[in-house]
Amino acid sequence: MENKNLKNCSLKEIPFYKVHGRTKSGSYPLPLFFNGSAVEVNVSGTELWIDLTVNYTAFEPWITCEINGELMSRQMLMPGTYAICLFRNMSPEAVKNVKVTRELQAMSEDESCSLIVNGFRSDGIFYPVPGKKYAFEFIGDSITSGEGTYGAREDTDWIPMYMGYSRDYAKLVAEALDADAYLISQGGWGVLSGWDNNPHSNIPSCYEKMCGLCRGLENEKLGAFEPYDFTSRKIDALIVNLGTNDASAFDQPMWHDPVTGEIFQQRKNEDGTYNPDDLLRFKNAVIDFLKMLRRNNPQAHIIWCYGMLGYSLSLAINDAVNQYITQTDDFNVIFLQLPNTTDETVGCRAHPGQKSHARAAQVLIEYLRDYLGD
Amino acid sequence: MENKNLKNCSLKEIPFYKVHGRTKSGSYPLPLFFNGSAVEVNVSGTELWIDLTVNYTAFEPWITCEINGELMSRQMLMPGTYAICLFRNMSPEAVKNVKVTRELQAMSEDESCSLIVNGFRSDGIFYPVPGKKYAFEFIGDSITSGEGTYGAREDTDWIPMYMGYSRDYAKLVAEALDADAYLISQGGWGVLSGWDNNPHSNIPSCYEKMCGLCRGLENEKLGAFEPYDFTSRKIDALIVNLGTNDASAFDQPMWHDPVTGEIFQQRKNEDGTYNPDDLLRFKNAVIDFLKMLRRNNPQAHIIWCYGMLGYSLSLAINDAVNQYITQTDDFNVIFLQLPNTTDETVGCRAHPGQKSHARAAQVLIEYLRDYLGD
Amino acid sequence: MENKNLKNCSLKEIPFYKVHGRTKSGSYPLPLFFNGSAVEVNVSGTELWIDLTVNYTAFEPWITCEINGELMSRQMLMPGTYAICLFRNMSPEAVKNVKVTRELQAMSEDESCSLIVNGFRSDGIFYPVPGKKYAFEFIGDSITSGEGTYGAREDTDWIPMYMGYSRDYAKLVAEALDADAYLISQGGWGVLSGWDNNPHSNIPSCYEKMCGLCRGLENEKLGAFEPYDFTSRKIDALIVNLGTNDASAFDQPMWHDPVTGEIFQQRKNEDGTYNPDDLLRFKNAVIDFLKMLRRNNPQAHIIWCYGMLGYSLSLAINDAVNQYITQTDDFNVIFLQLPNTTDETVGCRAHPGQKSHARAAQVLIEYLRDYLGD
């Protein structure tokens, strides 16, 4: 039963493998920081294992394994350093495409959360992994983190089990267009502030680091807080799906930091309309973020999409995009409305379910197919 | 075979019937000016005919007949005054709901085009026709005229046969929400100008008349050019689907009127972006039209939707809507993007087909269901 | 408005046209006896009319017109001799494919019912109509007559309006496989007897005549009762969809002919099972009909399908098919179960609706695609 031919190979010893998501070339061991971050191999042999080091306090990472492009497993990871068998007892000659993907978003609320790939164990030979035709980056909040794509409608816990890249619109879009997917998303965060008016829960503040969403010493050692080398990739389309938590903030009480005393709030007028100053602050955050995105991705077509959990800030985002274009003469940006989530398409925690993600993906796929001339 | 019990009843003699679409209460004979304009009865008896007077030079009206809410027939109308049998040989006691609907848009290019209902022939009794829960008005161009919802993909003639209310998104939306539908739409027309830069092909210029899209003496006699009495109805939602031809105009040569010498053109810059002056002119037309709509429909929720044939002016329309809100403090207006037409959903004449209309309707239905709290 | 270039052409003068459904080559004028019977032309010109003679007492024929393969109109026919405009105002050069199809089954209950094509009026030129790849014959009852494919669920009248080839599974199957369709079907009829135990309401008794379902002198003159020349066509697949009314007969009271005193009944035992003698009689009718079908269509693959309105006689039909094979060593016959109609797929008069026909068609399409190696 034990396979005597298995050889342990650290990543350093493996001639060919592909890393998905933001990474630093040659990282060893290899942290998978983001949802959708993955390692992919083409390998012959009868059996394959992956060597992982997993750490966390509250929020455990989950992974999926796909073989030849089809989902085989989805499982919770225990802490520790160990190997997981990905396939066994297969025809030795056939080359299998195997991709192990992090389901869970980078966890800003768990300093010790990390998922590291050390290597593989195999009795086969590793072959090159071809590139994809395009590269897309998806920037978002809980929607892009796939929160609610797993779980029953009545489930309300905020736990990794209910989040996942495997049913996310980003995965559907990237696969339909033959694109590599980069994700950076965090549940509850916005462009200007989080859903609770916490002004630190904004994606722009993290965007230029390798993985500014992480916390803690361990992640620091893994290079999470270093500036990300944007020249290491060339993004064809940048899909920003933010604004949903910024909209929520207008309905929430003031945030105040018990330590510093700092306070923050986006306000509504008594008639239910947005306070103009606060709306302006939001729009400026959108404009500033667009400038940051352009600076780091000069060639990318920027699609600001919005709507999967309501259209409240649609006009405001459009206004910001219009102002950005006027200020910069950069016309390589558009706004795309995604279908709102309905009773039929909702998942758990009142978040978009699998069907809602599929519908949103369809809009993006059709738009991109047209834009890219595919 | 001949039914001796049939009685000819002019509309005046019929105690209960319902007119759909813009009309003047008590009109007799009854012109059906618009696509979607209809006459509806609840009637017992074994047999029912409708008495029509039809006139046209180039573009013949088509009608559909629905019995108990289901489509039974769709047919071309010949010119003249005559009766058409709607049902026969049915159970006499049962009350049948019968609706005869004009498929064809008001035809600005055929002065003599008109469709008039004179009455019915029946051996039954007419019963009251209950009202609907809501009232919607749909304002648009060829998309709202259902151009391309009939016909094979390769068909390219611009003829009534290929246009129709019966597969239009407006019909789907109205029926899903139990709403009466008012339509005013014209193929090739825009907010500022037509697809060919003809500045007279703009819907706002016609909006406040009963049916400003018509031409000719006959239609004048029928009251088409009189001011429309907006107080005769109370619109809950006003769906504007305009901008598609305004976008086309930017790609067309200058229009010039051979008689008056008048010229008009929306221009693009050499780099393919929109000429800012011309874009401003378009935005102002949107803003002005919104003001006109609001003036005439104080309570209506205004939805400017756009996208079934491309998203080019999406940002410009949003900008105009934003400016309108800023200028008027009227927040009862939103922008809704409709899914673009794809190879799978296209109909004839490169227009949205039945599937595209169904998809667009779904977005509107979901939005309105949410908005109306249904 | 009047087209001075129109020429009246009797069918004799038209060089190219195609007749669908059972016909005698060169028939003039041309009777369309069956649902699905049609005349098809390829014609240039701006305008086309069809010249018809229509007769009936109770049940009026309906027709559809398809242009370039797409449904344009569906309408009730009035009695008389007249012309109907099929298209007008089209581009003169383009060759249009036009097909006018009888919606209504042959009406055994209306002796005077007939639909005759006399010719066309056109300002164009007629071109050859290419043949299809395959030829299928569909033999059935109300299901194959498309009863219930039009109409609201609550509608219960037995009238032509609710029947139609245009939404029938036979049309879907034939079009999906590029086949010519021949239909012979009659609502209420069976293999052995009608739903009401009338033993004369059996399809086999009519199968070998041109159109044995018709009645009356007029139809006799049109050749309806002459033996059908089966050599005039070569059927690839013969789809028999019978047994549903035979099953109903077991639940009905005895039929007796008030004139001749003849009686007939298919009986059930007290425990609800079928009387073995009567079941045997049914099975023998199936076997005999299979022999008749084979005699007249030596090469046809025979598919006995069943199930759209219940599976009650499924085992009995299979038994009969098995016995037929044993008796004849003819293995070119199979049984295919079609999906039963559900609350979601039902149409009017508790008959299969459009969705049920689409599902049944899918089963047949997939089977035939496989069988024909398409």
Added chain:
Amino acid sequence: MENKNLKNCSLKEIPFYKVHGRTKSGSYPLPLFFNGSAVEVNVSGTELWIDLTVNYTAFEPWITCEINGELMSRQMLMPGTYAICLFRNMSPEAVKNVKVTRELQAMSEDESCSLIVNGFRSDGIFYPVPGKKYAFEFIGDSITSGEGTYGAREDTDWIPMYMGYSRDYAKLVAEALDADAYLISQGGWGVLSGWDNNPHSNIPSCYEKMCGLCRGLENEKLGAFEPYDFTSRKIDALIVNLGTNDASAFDQPMWHDPVTGEIFQQRKNEDGTYNPDDLLRFKNAVIDFLKMLRRNNPQAHIIWCYGMLGYSLSLAINDAVNQYITQTDDFNVIFLQLPNTTDETVGCRAHPGQKSHARAAQVLIEYLRDYLGD
């Protein structure tokens, strides 16, 4: 990070849990013999683990975990005795429904393959698990084992990864009708013989044991070969999906046992038809199996379904069912044809994919809904 409140509970100590699939009441430890066999709990607390003992040589079991009815994980099991975390970090008060299900069929080709549940670890309280409305047993081959429901089309290895209850038609049918599911199925097996003419690969020979599909001492100790107590359950519907491998056998070379010299073959005639003696042998096997099923399940409605991989033996199975009814006067049995698998619905190893299972399930669901009056 470690949860100090977790208590290890052997099954004996757990007051409430439900076993799915064939089992002996009070079994401890609890073997999950079949695909679809499962243990289900309702439990509060923040965390839950399951204690397993897993053994195998070649074919590793896979399991799924469902929380509140939704799939959370699917994973390969390693050999040994260990615990797997099912959920963690959840709201303590909420009662979660958790079901751990064996994906893999009983493995006749791996003597040492077994999956045993020892108990749970939890910091919550166990609550009763309510029963289902109905009980169904599904008897089949690789189709019922869900072979091909996972995996890419090009995958050809015969390994557990590609088999699974989680996408099986049996699961869909049972859940749609609120029924408990019992499965007994084995890839390659038939009613009379296996696909390779091995006459020992027949399901009837195993049906009356607890799990006659298993092999080996370990499984013997677990009670696999003891007579199954059919009175421990009351099956409402018995769905037999066999015949596919019997059909294959007719196309395979003779099977011969290298040890005993025993030979077996189902033969075709030169013209491709079935050898009558061999077909008779098959039919008799069907008849005998029906008698065995009836003997053990006196009240069950027996549905012999067939067709997901071709209709070749459809008539023969019907003949056998008819003969069975004639011989026994037992009318509580029917034949149901399931839709064949197409290019669009195929999975890996040329077996029905997820879409094919969904279509087959739909036919069964509709039939059972009607039969059960649901």
